[in-house]
Amino acid sequence: MQIIISNNSKDPIYEQIYIQIKKHILTNEIQAGHSLPSMRQLAKDLDISVITTKRAYEELEKNGFIYSIVGKGSFVSEQNNEMIKERKMKVIEEQLLTAIQNSKEIGIDLTELKELLTMLYKEED
Template identity: 55%
Template structure:
């Protein structure tokens, strides 16, 4: 499992870890029941605090992506990928709604907003 931490990212490290693990799940690179590295081993591998790694795992568990068994480790949770995808789409819709509202405040035309979205999408 390759996780890359970016010091130039605005996202906290635990968010970067959680986001990358979610991507691996959505892409099918991590499957139901597959074990994750222990919190200690991942923190050692990434050269970060155990607390930061624990926070990432807690976030993933709270969102239903992983299950943690005390004394045994953390595993990819059994889940319906379609439900997870729908939840992510809902979050995207909420963020896009915020962007639309902000663009209306400054009278940004829809075409300009679409252009901005396309540029951002193509540069990610």
């Protein structure tokens, strides 16, 4: 598992770790039951504080991506694809609501917003 920390990123280091490990899990690069490096080992490998890796692991555990066993380490949880999709849909809805509110504030109508969304969506293909 490769994790790359960027000092230029606006995201805190723990969040960069969280996002990358989550991506490895969701793409099945790391499968259910697989053990993760210890917090100390990951901190050493990345040359960062153990507190930072601890926070990333806590976030992963809180969101159901990993589980920990005292004295044994942290392991990838079995992923329920339907639950993952539901969580992502909730995030998308929240982001779209923010975009709608911002659009209304500056006078962008629904047609123009749809055109913008369509254009951006096609650019990502």
